[in-house]
Amino acid sequence: MYADVITLFPEMVDFPLSQSITGRARKEKYLKLSFVNPRDFTEDRHRTVDDRPYGGGTGMLMKAEPVFRALEKVRKKTSYVILLTPKGQTFNQETALKLAKKKRLVFICGHYEGIDERITPLADMQLSIGDYVLTGGEPAAVVVIDAVTRLIPGVLKKEDATVNETFTDGLMEAPQYTRPAVWRGQSVPDALLSGNHKKIEEWRRNMSEELTSKAAKVSAEKKADREPEKKKKTVLKHRRKAV
Numbered sequence: 043m044y045a046d047v048i049t050l051f052p053e054m055v056d057f058p059l060s061q062s063i064t065g066r067a068r069k070e071k072y073l074k075l076s077f078v079n080p081r082d083f084t085e086d087r088h089r090t091v092d093d094r095p096y097g098g099g100t101g102m103l104m105k106a107e108p109v110f111r112a113l114e115k116v117r118k119k120t121s122y123v124i125l126l127t128p129k130g131q132t133f134n135q136e137t138a139l140k141l142a143k144k145k146r147l148v149f150i151c152g153h154y155e156g157i158d159e160r161i162t163p164l165a166d167m168q169l170s171i172g173d174y175v176l177t178g179g180e181p182a183a184v185v186v187i188d189a190v191t192r193l194i195p196g197v198l199k200k201e202d203a204t205v206n207e208t209f210t211d212g213l214m215e216a217p218q219y220t221r222p223a224v225w226r227g228q229s230v231p232d233a234l235l236s237g238n239h240k241k242i243e244e245w246r247r248n249m250s251e252e253l254t255s256k257a258a259k260v261s262a263e264k265k266a267d268r269e270p271e272k273k274k275k276t277v278l279k280h281r282r283k284a285v
């Protein structure tokens with residue numbers, strides 16, 4: 043897979059993805075990562091990539107033209123363009139699986155207060171890695187490329203390594219243990235030591251279901267807790283509009 047990253051700070055993406063499994067995937071050419079810097083597509087003496095937002099407001103925005111020209115430089119017919127933004131759809135394993143099937147991905151990393159809105163329609167997908175705001179899209183690009191790379195066939199040496207993982211089949215993975223069988227008074231569950239494959243599978247399935255339903259309950263409770271706050275905010279917003 044090819045991944046082109048449009049970024050003002052290529053090292054923020056290059057270094058983390060040079061380590062461990064993604065680093066090996068790059069060496070073995072499963073992942074061909076390249077970088078393009080919008081600053082190289084400026085024409086003024088100061089190589090300006092940002093400017094003040096129209097209508098006022100804090101911070102600076104990345105200008106559209108250098109980002110557009112960087113995109114034009116790398117975009118091919120088969121490219122799938124992803125704009126990293128906290129406003130995008132939340133990244134998950136399903137999206138990672140979908141992206142792992144693409145031949146060529148392009149990631150646009152914003153910085154400062156983001157990018158001129160007129161870049162948005164050029165993207166095939168707007169992606170967020172979670173409900174929080176980062177200083178730039180670079181850590182988000184690392185997260186997405188890491189999750190996608192390990193799904194490329196051949197990257198993980200054991201073919202089925204991603205099959206029973208958390209999220210792959212909608213269930214969380216069962217707890218895992220390695221030697222010693224007793225560690226600081228805590229024993230590995232008997233089923234895993236039994237050598238009986240049927241029993242092991244059954245135990246794993248039960249644990250997966252139990253963990254998944256516990257997690258679903260916690261997240262439903264959190265959502266319910268947030269509801270009154272959300273209602274209060276909406277009321278405030280309407281009141282502000284009415285004033």
Ligand code: SAM
Pocket residue numbers: 126127128129150151152153154155156157169170171172173174175176177178179180182
């Ligand atoms: N002013 C923007 C807003 O409120 O939506 C936030 C801009 S943020 C400081 C700068 C850049 O970081 C964004 O353009 C985006 O590329 C990236 N970014 C920040 N949070 C992100 C997230 N949760 N997921 C993906 N990218 C994010």
